Amino acid sequence: MDWLFFFESSIAGLATGAIYSLVALGFVIIYKATRVINFAIGEIMMISAYLFLTFAGILEWHPLIALPLAMLGGGLLGSVTEKLIIRPMLGESPISVVMVTIGLSSILVGAAQIIWGPGPRILPDFLPRAPIFIGELYVSSKIAYSALIAIGLLVCYLIYFRFSRGGVALRATASDQAAAFSMGISVPKVFNYAWFFGSMAAALAGVLVAASGGLSPYSGSMALSILVVVIFGGLDSLTGALVGGLLVGWLETMTGAFLGGEYKMLTIFTLLTFVLVLKPYGLFGTKEIERL
Amino acid sequence: MRIGDAVSTYPSDEAIFRTQTQKVWMGIFIATLLTFPFVSSPYTLFLACLVGIAVISATGLNILVGLTGQISLGHGGFMGVGAYTAVWLADNMGMGLALSMPLAGLLTAAVGVVVGLPSLRVKGLYLAIATMAASVILHFIFVHWEPVTGGNAGINLQNANIFGINLNSDLRMYFVVVPLAIIAVLGERNLLRTRIGRAFIAVRDRDISAEVLGVDLLRYKLMSFGLSSFYAGCAGALWAYFFKVVTPESFPLDTSIFYLAAIIVGGMGTVLGPILGAIFMTLVPEILKILTAVVVPILPNAQVLLSPVRVVVFGALIVGFLLYEPHGMAEMWRRTRRYSHLWPFKT
Amino acid sequence: TAKEDIVFAETALITGVFGFAGGELHEGIVDYFNYTNENGGIRGHKIKHVFEDCGYKVDCSVATFKKLTAEHNPLFYSGDSTGFMKAINPELQATKNTLMSGVSYASELTDETKYPRSFIIGPSYTDQMSILLTYAAKEMPGAKVAIVHSDSGFGRDPIEAGKAKAKELGLDLVEVITTKPGSVDVSTEVLKLRRKKPDYVLFHGYVLTPINEFMQQMKDLGMATKFMGTYWSSSELMYMKAKEVSDGYLGVMHLNYFNMEKSPGKEWDAMRAYNAKVHPDKLTRPNFYMFGWFQGMVWAEVIGRTVDAGKELTVDNLRATLNSIENWDTGGIASVPVTVRNNSIPFGRVFKVNAAEGRYEPVSEVIEIK
Amino acid sequence: METILEINNIEVVYNKAVQVLRGLSLTVPKGTIVALLGSNGAGKSTTLKAVSGLLDIEDGEVADGKITFKGRDVALDSPDKLVRRGLFHVMEGRHVFEDLTVEENLTAATYAKKGGAGARASFALVYEYFPRLKDRRKGLAGYLSGGEQQMLAVGRSLVAAPDLIMLDEPSLGLAPLLVEEIFEIIVRINREQGTSMLLVEQNAALALAVSSYGYIMENGKVVIDGTSDELMKNEDVQEFYLGASGDDGENRSYREIKHYKRRKRWLS
Amino acid sequence: MADDILELKGISLSFGGLKVLSDVSFTVPEGKITAIVGPNGAGKTSLFNAISGFYKPQAGEIFFKGENIGHLHPPKRAKLGLARSFQNIALFRGMTVLDNIKLGAHSHLKTGLLAALFYIGKAQREEMALREEVETKIIDFLEIDHIRNMSVASLAYGLQKRVELARALAIGPQVLLLDEPVAGMNREEKEDMARFILDLNQEWGMTVLMVEHDMGMVMDISDKVVVLNFGQLIAQGTAEDVKNDPEVIKAYLGSGNVSDMRRRLGVEAAGSE
Numbered sequence A: 001m002d003w004l005f006f007f008e009s010s011i012a013g014l015a016t017g018a019i020y021s022l023v024a025l026g027f028v029i030i031y032k033a034t035r036v037i038n039f040a041i042g043e044i045m046m047i048s049a050y051l052f053l054t055f056a057g058i059l060e061w062h063p064l065i066a067l068p069l070a071m072l073g074g075g076l077l078g079s080v081t082e083k084l085i086i087r088p089m090l091g092e093s094p095i096s097v098v099m100v101t102i103g104l105s106s107i108l109v110g111a112a113q114i115i116w117g118p119g120p121r122i123l124p125d126f127l128p129r130a131p132i133f134i135g136e137l138y139v140s141s142k143i144a145y146s147a148l149i150a151i152g153l154l155v156c157y158l159i160y161f162r163f164s165r166g167g168v169a170l171r172a173t174a175s176d177q178a179a180a181f182s183m184g185i186s187v188p189k190v191f192n193y194a195w196f197f198g199s200m201a202a203a204l205a206g207v208l209v210a211a212s213g214g215l216s217p218y219s220g221s222m223a224l225s226i227l228v229v230v231i232f233g234g235l236d237s238l239t240g241a242l243v244g245g246l247l248v249g250w251l252e253t254m255t256g257a258f259l260g261g262e263y264k265m266l267t268i269f270t271l272l273t274f275v276l277v278l279k280p281y282g283l284f285g286t287k288e289i290e291r292l
Numbered sequence B: 001m002r003i004g005d006a007v008s009t010y011p012s013d014e015a016i017f018r019t020q021t022q023k024v025w026m027g028i029f030i031a032t033l034l035t036f037p038f039v040s041s042p043y044t045l046f047l048a049c050l051v052g053i054a055v056i057s058a059t060g061l062n063i064l065v066g067l068t069g070q071i072s073l074g075h076g077g078f079m080g081v082g083a084y085t086a087v088w089l090a091d092n093m094g095m096g097l098a099l100s101m102p103l104a105g106l107l108t109a110a111v112g113v114v115v116g117l118p119s120l121r122v123k124g125l126y127l128a129i130a131t132m133a134a135s136v137i138l139h140f141i142f143v144h145w146e147p148v149t150g151g152n153a154g155i156n157l158q159n160a161n162i163f164g165i166n167l168n169s170d171l172r173m174y175f176v177v178v179p180l181a182i183i184a185v186l187g188e189r190n191l192l193r194t195r196i197g198r199a200f201i202a203v204r205d206r207d208i209s210a211e212v213l214g215v216d217l218l219r220y221k222l223m224s225f226g227l228s229s230f231y232a233g234c235a236g237a238l239w240a241y242f243f244k245v246v247t248p249e250s251f252p253l254d255t256s257i258f259y260l261a262a263i264i265v266g267g268m269g270t271v272l273g274p275i276l277g278a279i280f281m282t283l284v285p286e287i288l289k290i291l292t293a294v295v296v297p298i299l300p301n302a303q304v305l306l307s308p309v310r311v312v313v314f315g316a317l318i319v320g321f322l323l324y325e326p327h328g329m330a331e332m333w334r335r336t337r338r339y340s341h342l343w344p345f346k347t
Numbered sequence C: 001t002a003k004e005d006i007v008f009a010e011t012a013l014i015t016g017v018f019g020f021a022g023g024e025l026h027e028g029i030v031d032y033f034n035y036t037n038e039n040g041g042i043r044g045h046k047i048k049h050v051f052e053d054c055g056y057k058v059d060c061s062v063a064t065f066k067k068l069t070a071e072h073n074p075l076f077y078s079g080d081s082t083g084f085m086k087a088i089n090p091e092l093q094a095t096k097n098t099l100m101s102g103v104s105y106a107s108e109l110t111d112e113t114k115y116p117r118s119f120i121i122g123p124s125y126t127d128q129m130s131i132l133l134t135y136a137a138k139e140m141p142g143a144k145v146a147i148v149h150s151d152s153g154f155g156r157d158p159i160e161a162g163k164a165k166a167k168e169l170g171l172d173l174v175e176v177i178t179t180k181p182g183s184v185d186v187s188t189e190v191l192k193l194r195r196k197k198p199d200y201v202l203f204h205g206y207v208l209t210p211i212n213e214f215m216q217q218m219k220d221l222g223m224a225t226k227f228m229g230t231y232w233s234s235s236e237l238m239y240m241k242a243k244e245v246s247d248g249y250l251g252v253m254h255l256n257y258f259n260m261e262k263s264p265g266k267e268w269d270a271m272r273a274y275n276a277k278v279h280p281d282k283l284t285r286p287n288f289y290m291f292g293w294f295q296g297m298v299w300a301e302v303i304g305r306t307v308d309a310g311k312e313l314t315v316d317n318l319r320a321t322l323n324s325i326e327n328w329d330t331g332g333i334a335s336v337p338v339t340v341r342n343n344s345i346p347f348g349r350v351f352k353v354n355a356a357e358g359r360y361e362p363v364s365e366v367i368e369i370k
Numbered sequence D: 001m002e003t004i005l006e007i008n009n010i011e012v013v014y015n016k017a018v019q020v021l022r023g024l025s026l027t028v029p030k031g032t033i034v035a036l037l038g039s040n041g042a043g044k045s046t047t048l049k050a051v052s053g054l055l056d057i058e059d060g061e062v063a064d065g066k067i068t069f070k071g072r073d074v075a076l077d078s079p080d081k082l083v084r085r086g087l088f089h090v091m092e093g094r095h096v097f098e099d100l101t102v103e104e105n106l107t108a109a110t111y112a113k114k115g116g117a118g119a120r121a122s123f124a125l126v127y128e129y130f131p132r133l134k135d136r137r138k139g140l141a142g143y144l145s146g147g148e149q150q151m152l153a154v155g156r157s158l159v160a161a162p163d164l165i166m167l168d169e170p171s172l173g174l175a176p177l178l179v180e181e182i183f184e185i186i187v188r189i190n191r192e193q194g195t196s197m198l199l200v201e202q203n204a205a206l207a208l209a210v211s212s213y214g215y216i217m218e219n220g221k222v223v224i225d226g227t228s229d230e231l232m233k234n235e236d237v238q239e240f241y242l243g244a245s246g247d248d249g250e251n252r253s254y255r256e257i258k259h260y261k262r263r264k265r266w267l268s
Numbered sequence E: 001m002a003d004d005i006l007e008l009k010g011i012s013l014s015f016g017g018l019k020v021l022s023d024v025s026f027t028v029p030e031g032k033i034t035a036i037v038g039p040n041g042a043g044k045t046s047l048f049n050a051i052s053g054f055y056k057p058q059a060g061e062i063f064f065k066g067e068n069i070g071h072l073h074p075p076k077r078a079k080l081g082l083a084r085s086f087q088n089i090a091l092f093r094g095m096t097v098l099d100n101i102k103l104g105a106h107s108h109l110k111t112g113l114l115a116a117l118f119y120i121g122k123a124q125r126e127e128m129a130l131r132e133e134v135e136t137k138i139i140d141f142l143e144i145d146h147i148r149n150m151s152v153a154s155l156a157y158g159l160q161k162r163v164e165l166a167r168a169l170a171i172g173p174q175v176l177l178l179d180e181p182v183a184g185m186n187r188e189e190k191e192d193m194a195r196f197i198l199d200l201n202q203e204w205g206m207t208v209l210m211v212e213h214d215m216g217m218v219m220d221i222s223d224k225v226v227v228l229n230f231g232q233l234i235a236q237g238t239a240e241d242v243k244n245d246p247e248v249i250k251a252y253l254g255s256g257n258v259s260d261m262r263r264r265l266g267v268e269a270a271g272s273e
């Protein structure tokens, strides 16, 4: 066995996984607070990447300005989405809300095509290019730096939810809105913040993904992998998002490396099925309370 | 205005069509269906067949998702199983539709039951993704099991017939699809007035209470998966007979989402919902196209310029509909009907 | 007296994953017909062009076919996906009088008995791949080759045939890599290629991404590999979007490019002039536009020749005319003399990206696949 | 006496169609316990929701009338803001956060306080009043028994340290001993923290026992009000709310009702 | 014992480290009303869950008519005639009252999938017979005919409880398990419910096992009372016996004297401020 190749692939896989984790985190935050499964998260990533392209590529602003702006834009998109179409759906069956987000993704895809055209785009280079060698071990620099940035934001989020009341407010709101209100928790605000920060995480990931994978109005479809990630980790678990992301990223890459790309989806979904049968709420998801 | 309907026997109270008016309307509706193909253009006839197939498939998904509450993203994959099976049976066994479709349905039902096995433990979105896993695995099989599925190129249906009649025109297909769609819907409606339909709904509303009250959860969840897949398999078979070719790309994940959208926009858990939803999802894109064509005289390049706008509008329509009436078009229909019955009095 | 209009119908690809190519292609068709009509039509016949957009969805395309066929009874039809071409085949044969071409180069369509009315305006995917492999074998006999293709029906189409061809040409096929289409991270695949050190990497089933990323990462690693790609991967997008990285990239093309150093012929000049007149803002065009233009031109030629021969415009006659086309000089639109064989035009040339100049330059003679 | 809450002639409509309250008025003087009694569906919970602003969530609306809390119209503030101004609503049916642990439930209640942070100290107070919660503080609230959940619901209000607590059927589903306990604690909180209370109850005997003033409502209106002592002596109250048979004032037995009731229904 | 329809022997149940029931044994006499009382969290509902099979006790046996049913799935137990209502109303909100009740009869019906899809002969006859039975026996008895076609979600609380009872009756129970049947009701509704329970017991001869906190009602209508505390059985006997058991008073009943409590708290003083 070629161990060097194994380690190189592993690092690449974990790096991809870190970005998955970031999107998954955004997804989980939104789910935790609002119990909404956001199928449009891929499109939010895509739009944010286009924003970055506009700021950095077309207006030629410095990436250090363009990137936060793109994240802000993604966050605002999430926040506006929440206000306009999620809040009125409160209390409706979760699956109707899912459908609304699917409708939204169609809107965003069309809008991107109208605004930025249908063609594929490449983001301006903003990450260092020189390949990194750790001894013999080669790491693609884009991927490495992307992963570092992603991990940076991940850590910020995790620290916040670990050490502040924010996490409790989020879950309280999700569990019982009326009661959360009666505790003095501003439910609309929690919702809005969740969508804002969740989308912002996705936005950053969107830019990073597009930086190495390119961009088109249909790029959002990569979020399919994210669904797998959050199910692996558990829909409502931040830890799950982190671990699930790394795991899926690594597994996908290893499958690609040793079996071939056509087996990626097959492996992941097969494994997912086994995980679910053993742990129906993913690795870290909370079990739904069932009482009579 | 209509005042309460007096019924004197239990059977008449539980009949599907309880009033004379309803029966008359039904008659008119059937008559319209019968005459429609002779007055329609080939294009609308084609769309009608497409709607018919969609109605069958959506009704099947409604049994699983709407009635039993098990979210599935595997419906497209199930249709694929039905389609491949039907074509294979027709080409290799020389079967006609009358035999190949039910057999395809049965095989799909068996696959559905297997896919449904985790449903006892896995719920909600977790289940949805588990079913999606099934469709990914099915897709892999479609691509790689070359001797049967023809791999990438797919398989062509050479011998499309029913009772020896060649199904080579949309007109003939119409008279196969539409009666089957009616039977499919009636089946679902009948189910709802028996213990099985009630058990499905009980499982959806409160599964564990249902279990304590005597409903065997595994049995009914699997039954629902099986029945729903049977519908999907039959719809897939019809699809294959209609298009005469099946490839791995024929039933992508989008298909599953399409049908989910259809039943949600139409109204989950109702009989009418999947029908309205199937019509909506199939026809709205077409209607939008016609609308764009109207603008052409004013804006010559409209068809090109407005194409992405159509994508936006389609999404916006789904969102708008659900914001306006989260219970779907069936609920809107019910409201209108109630209103018209009470007219001219205000409710 | 004005002669009867000839109807050309089209399922366009303006939205959907291939929208960027489909839109250009559509404009190419539109412009060619307008140009022809403005110049008196084909032997006096004006062309009527009708179309609808379907966004790469089979059932929609079939619906559109039925609708347009019923309303306009077109003589020619331009279809979209391979799935559509297959689904419509029985229907097509049942129509009175329609011949089909489209954006699919699927190898299967070259079977004349199965698809007697469908036609590929160019070499099939298998032929494209063979042309590239032939070129590589000639440039560097026994070279190490890797194939990278997308995991879709389109991406998998020529792979088996390509493997056989590589063997036949004495090339050393060191790796076949499958990836998802679109935006993907390819660093692991690069790791694999880094070990195999191929002389050529041949891409199929992509438009731009992730080809640029492969090239970028492998160049960053200091590898001297040459990159090549089939038709959809040989557009101007390569140097427009991927910039310097694309320098030296090899594409296979049966057409000339919109942007050439010197004019390849009169028709090409006319096309440029017409485009400049109608779309003064479009200074350059991806060759999807040329493809549209060429598609119209082929059918116009077929009509012209049939009329000249004094034959009626029936499918059989048109078909016969089409098959008889041999060494037709397209005035610089096609990069090869057009000869029709097996429902297709199995010729091509290899072009190389000159990134500094921003154009493709021909580097091979016409390569014919038999 | 200073009033903390004043409800003036309010009307409440659900879904723009169902009118539930029809001109209801009541006052809670500062520092006292006021009981609000009434049969099922009279609109008691609706009244509380109208005060705390939770009607919105259920598509209800105060169509007419005015509610003032500490001299300010409640309509001016959002529900969460009201809580921070010192108005705490313990909802009917407990509404604990099932997926949160007991302690996290209390943490959630700290949002009711302006400062927020110092609130953790008050957890000790809660555990002192309800030792059973302390034992289960790491357990998920969803798995608590009904009574424990009720304790938690009241406990959360302690964390919030509000000026007025509105309690909706705190004794629902509680064991007799616990009912007494809860009521004792309610009185203690009222005494020790000076918190005013508006108490909605089915258990009229107890509610009147701990309150100083009571209102009885039927069909969205107050039908009788008076000091608790007066109400307890009222004959109708005794008959319909305290379960005493009209003539001798003794509690009537469930066994003796026999078919009398049902016959009455048949006739009407 | 021949006249004990249900017998629990040494039931122990725990969740993780939490002991919910420990070694609980008692019997339910046939044709009588037995009440289980005990503080909140004592394990009453859990005991019901164990009887109906939703919880699987770690130890102990449950005998129904002399047969060990400990290994049976919940639906099987329902079919045998163990019907129950739930502490937190558990009606199927997507169905009408009538369908909710009919669902109760589920395990006695035989219609198969095919027959159901086509609603042919047998299926139809069976449905009609069921409808007739539900209408005449249950709906009339519980006086809910006016709401039979309403959706349960829109019903008042008291009526919902009654529909739950109706659904339990449709199971065709031999033992009726009622979990807090009158919680949250006012006096009048309680009286109605008590009446129904008594009628079921006396006129239909049904065995009733109920959990209830309203001591007034428990004392008045039950023939036997079982007291649980912290998962342990601390007393059983007639209502009178139990009521005076000091341990029960200490753990569960309290003083039960309102005016006493009033005095203790000194409320009068506050009231007359």
Ligand SMILES: Nc1ncnc2c1ncn2[C@@H]1O[C@H](COP(=O)(O)OP(=O)(O)OP(=O)(O)O)[C@@H](O)[C@H]1O
Pocket (backbone or CB within 6 Å): D014, D015, D018, D020, D038, D039, D040, D041, D042, D043, D044, D045, D046, D047, D058, D059, D060, D092, E156, E157
């Ligand atoms: N969200 C709602 N939508 C429509 N009607 C409602 C809603 N909530 C309550 N109602 C109706 O308003 C009336 C009063 O309800 P409310 O809950 O205030 O009564 P209550 O006095 O608290 O009764 P209970 O003692 O049962 O708690 C009832 O008839 C009820 O059906």
Ligand SMILES: Nc1ncnc2c1ncn2[C@@H]1O[C@H](COP(=O)(O)OP(=O)(O)OP(=O)(O)O)[C@@H](O)[C@H]1O
Pocket (backbone or CB within 6 Å): A290, A291, D143, D144, D145, D146, D147, D148, D173, D175, E015, E018, E020, E038, E039, E040, E041, E042, E043, E044, E045, E046, E047, E087
């Ligand atoms: N599934 C479970 N997981 C963990 N703990 C549980 C579970 N079910 C019950 N418990 C615990 O078991 C104890 C007994 O609960 P149970 O619901 O049986 O009480 P109860 O006697 O019915 O009380 P109440 O009168 O308040 O309804 C409680 O402390 C509860 O938290």
Ligand SMILES: [Mg+2]
Pocket (backbone or CB within 6 Å): D044, D045, D046, D092, D168
């Ligand atoms: Mg209430």
Ligand SMILES: [Mg+2]
Pocket (backbone or CB within 6 Å): D145, D146, E044, E045, E046, E087
């Ligand atoms: Mg209980």
